[in-house]
Amino acid sequence: MPSTTITQVARRAGVAPSTVSYVLSGNRTISEATRARVHLAIQELHYKPHAGARSLRAGKTNVVALVVPFYGWSSEPILMPYIYGVLDGAGQRGWNVMLVTSGEDASSLDQEAGSTLEEVVASRMVDGAVLMEVRLDDDRLEVVERLGMPAVALGLPLGPSTVPYVDFDFESAGRLCVEHLAALGHRHIGLLAPPPGAFEKNLGYAHRLWGAVAGALAQAGLAFHGLPVEPTLAGAKQALAHLLSEEPSLGALIVHSDALIGILMQALHQLGKVVPADISVVPIVWAELTKHVEPPLTYVNVPAVEMGRAAVELLAEPGPGGLLPATLVEGRSTSPPASTRRPRDS
Amino acid sequence: MPSTTITQVARRAGVAPSTVSYVLSGNRTISEATRARVHLAIQELHYKPHAGARSLRAGKTNVVALVVPFYGWSSEPILMPYIYGVLDGAGQRGWNVMLVTSGEDASSLDQEAGSTLEEVVASRMVDGAVLMEVRLDDDRLEVVERLGMPAVALGLPLGPSTVPYVDFDFESAGRLCVEHLAALGHRHIGLLAPPPGAFEKNLGYAHRLWGAVAGALAQAGLAFHGLPVEPTLAGAKQALAHLLSEEPSLGALIVHSDALIGILMQALHQLGKVVPADISVVPIVWAELTKHVEPPLTYVNVPAVEMGRAAVELLAEPGPGGLLPATLVEGRSTSPPASTRRPRDS
DNA sequence: TTGAAAGCGCTAACAG
DNA sequence: CTGTTAGCGCTTTCAA
Numbered sequence: 001m002p003s004t005t006i007t008q009v010a011r012r013a014g015v016a017p018s019t020v021s022y023v024l025s026g027n028r029t030i031s032e033a034t035r036a037r038v039h040l041a042i043q044e045l046h047y048k049p050h051a052g053a054r055s056l057r058a059g060k061t062n063v064v065a066l067v068v069p070f071y072g073w074s075s076e077p078i079l080m081p082y083i084y085g086v087l088d089g090a091g092q093r094g095w096n097v098m099l100v101t102s103g104e105d106a107s108s109l110d111q112e113a114g115s116t117l118e119e120v121v122a123s124r125m126v127d128g129a130v131l132m133e134v135r136l137d138d139d140r141l142e143v144v145e146r147l148g149m150p151a152v153a154l155g156l157p158l159g160p161s162t163v164p165y166v167d168f169d170f171e172s173a174g175r176l177c178v179e180h181l182a183a184l185g186h187r188h189i190g191l192l193a194p195p196p197g198a199f200e201k202n203l204g205y206a207h208r209l210w211g212a213v214a215g216a217l218a219q220a221g222l223a224f225h226g227l228p229v230e231p232t233l234a235g236a237k238q239a240l241a242h243l244l245s246e247e248p249s250l251g252a253l254i255v256h257s258d259a260l261i262g263i264l265m266q267a268l269h270q271l272g273k274v275v276p277a278d279i280s281v282v283p284i285v286w287a288e289l290t291k292h293v294e295p296p297l298t299y300v301n302v303p304a305v306e307m308g309r310a311a312v313e314l315l316a317e318p319g320p321g322g323l324l325p326a327t328l329v330e331g332r333s334t335s336p337p338a339s340t341r342r343p344r345d346s
Numbered sequence: 347m348p349s350t351t352i353t354q355v356a357r358r359a360g361v362a363p364s365t366v367s368y369v370l371s372g373n374r375t376i377s378e379a380t381r382a383r384v385h386l387a388i389q390e391l392h393y394k395p396h397a398g399a400r401s402l403r404a405g406k407t408n409v410v411a412l413v414v415p416f417y418g419w420s421s422e423p424i425l426m427p428y429i430y431g432v433l434d435g436a437g438q439r440g441w442n443v444m445l446v447t448s449g450e451d452a453s454s455l456d457q458e459a460g461s462t463l464e465e466v467v468a469s470r471m472v473d474g475a476v477l478m479e480v481r482l483d484d485d486r487l488e489v490v491e492r493l494g495m496p497a498v499a500l501g502l503p504l505g506p507s508t509v510p511y512v513d514f515d516f517e518s519a520g521r522l523c524v525e526h527l528a529a530l531g532h533r534h535i536g537l538l539a540p541p542p543g544a545f546e547k548n549l550g551y552a553h554r555l556w557g558a559v560a561g562a563l564a565q566a567g568l569a570f571h572g573l574p575v576e577p578t579l580a581g582a583k584q585a586l587a588h589l590l591s592e593e594p595s596l597g598a599l600i601v602h603s604d605a606l607i608g609i610l611m612q613a614l615h616q617l618g619k620v621v622p623a624d625i626s627v628v629p630i631v632w633a634e635l636t637k638h639v640e641p642p643l644t645y646v647n648v649p650a651v652e653m654g655r656a657a658v659e660l661l662a663e664p665g666p667g668g669l670l671p672a673t674l675v676e677g678r679s680t681s682p683p684a685s686t687r688r689p690r691d692s
Numbered sequence: 693t694t695g696a697a698a699g700c701g702c703t704a705a706c707a708g
Numbered sequence: 709c710t711g712t713t714a715g716c717g718c719t720t721t722c723a724a
Contacts, residue, residue, distance in 0.1 A: 005716090005717055005718085006717065006718060007718095017718080017719090018718095018719075018720075021718070021719055021720085022719090025719080027719090027720085049718070050716085050717050052716090052717080052718095053716070053717035053718045053719090054718060054719080055718095056716090056717080056718075057717080057718045057719050057720085058718080058719070
């Protein structure tokens with residue numbers, strides 16, 4: 001597969017290799033005539049610069065690492081939209097994306113794996129890194145800092161770090177949910193949180209939403225009932241049973257788990273609970289996942305694709321980063337609680 | 347960030363650069379003494395060869411492209427396990443994975459995108475490609491053939507192609523389902539197939555399973571009832587209504603849609619159908635997705651992770667490729683039909 | 693407005 | 709068993 005080189009293009013166009021290079025980079029003014037001849041030669045020979053040679057010479061690769069931790073499936077959030085966002089953002093800037101695992105926790109990928117992150121950085125295959133699903137105390141932060149690699153965390157870490165982040169405003173999300181439900185008259189609100197594993201792994205979003213909901217409820221003078229839930233039908237049913245025994249007049253649920261919403265609706269149905277007549281439900285979830293469910297949900301959108309894009313943008317144009325705003329979309333899964341409606345009915 | 351070069355290592359170890367190279371590659375017998383000195387120097391300086399320089403010199407990159415088509419979300423199969431399999435397989439061989447989109451259909455990623463596949467191949471960033479979700483008439487096959495890039499299709503294309511493939515044995519899968527249900531005594535079996543979009547996009551798996559189920563039913567002397575289903579609750583309910591009007595005594599469902607199984611159980615519940623007492627259900631699905639549902643399902647496992655791994659292996663050790671076998675796992679979502687049970691009961 | 697030439701870091705002949 | 713050297717394809721001084 002002997003592929004075309006810049007020298008061949010130069011020869012064909014009757015110019016020096018450097019001229020071809022300058023035509024491509026635009027770093028020099030070139031006469032219209034030669035520019036045309038060079039472009040023609042490029043077309044005819046299907047010339048494409050050799051990425052390796054470029055990276056050797058220029059010291060940059062136009063590749064970013066996308067670092068996905070594989071903690072195991074069950075507690076896995078829905079990664080595809082984030083990946084898609086990163087891919088899209090990178091594409092906008094002409095960057096390519098190297099998918100890399102950080103062999104944290106000797107998870108499924110046991111082997112010698114080690115940190116492929118460290119490898120691609122050390123061998124200068126990438127110019128930057130986007131760290132997905134960043135934990136409060138994520139090891140990868142130390143890695144990129146030590147190696148001096150520009151990086152963006154998708155997820156807000158706890159400690160001070162030079163690595164800027166993009167995350168979702170879970171505080172507002174929690175508050176929006178509580179305020180919406182309280183405005184409808186709900187006084188007994190439960191939180192179905194991500195699985196225990198998400199808390200154990202110090203995934204910030206789990207802790208932050210928990211705190212936000214607890215805080216907003218306290219501020220409204222309401223009691224907090226919540227617990228982590230495994231995203232299985234059995235898990236959902238157990239959780240509901242637990243919450244209902246703790247607070248029999250539970251009238252509303254805030255749900256924070258990518259995989260849980262469909263399952264929860266099923267579990268509620270099996271318990272004979274009608275949404276929203278018997279119980280209101282507000283998930284905090286990527287909008288696309290609400291489409292599989294009935295009734296149309298009132299939900300707080302987690303803009304996963306936008307977050308992925310924002311992470312790449314932050315890599316391109318450094319800054320402190322920040323939180324993407326939470327917005328509540330009104331659907332038909334919430335209504336005033338039965339207790340306040342019945343009087344009117346009768 | 348001036349990072350260590352082979353020359354610095356050589357100087358530190360008191361040898362020639364080539365010696366360091368040979369120590370690393372093992373292409374020459376080196377005395378134990380120098381080998382040790384070199385290794386020490388490498389450690390001390392944290393030396394890691396420059397990937398760009400290597401690829402320039404060696405003509406290979408140790409990177410494979412993983413080409414994901416983004417057709418849009420609704421008809422999207424669950425890609426993560428395939429991606430994970432590819433990542434894992436690549437990791438085993440010390441390869442890295444470049445995630446690339448093939449800008450097919452001016453889908454969400456409109457822009458000038460074009461085929462990033464063609465770009466990474468032409469600029470020699472990758473040594474091979476794994477094409478995910480290959481269509482019967484996939485454009486990407488022509489691309490890799492034209493550019494002479496080793497590739498493996500994840501999905502069996504229709505026409506003759508020099509590109510080897512890895513796919514799932516949907517023929518056996520369909521047959522297993524029908525035989526299992528027929529053995530239980532079912533005579534009225536329905537197929538809930540992937541969404542219309544999957545057929546329109548010529549995704550082979552949709553067509554193949556459709557044909558397999560139809561064939562197996564015919565062979566068993568049974569009528570075929572099937573239709574494509576959107577993976578939404580509304581879609582599932584419509585489909586069920588349609589099948590039941592076509593065949594009121596429908597007693598079993600074969601379900602082939604990654605996203606549908608949870609939704610279907612919900613829809614059946616809403617229609618007052620108990621699984622398996624009223625209706626048997628056999629999904630063809632990645633095992634992990636059955637964990638969210640009750641009762642424990644009888645299902646045919648689609649070994650998505652293994653398929654991803656197999657694709658990389660096929661890239662490493664070329665061969666004709668083939669189909670991964672279907673296996674039926676017995677759970678509690680199938681039982682003899684009500685009509686054959688009632689006599690015994692009374 | 694263009695060319696010539698050096699050199700990025702690495703590997704693989706050649707030479708000892 | 710080890711060192712010297714050329715050159716992969718590209719960009720960018722330095723010179724004209």
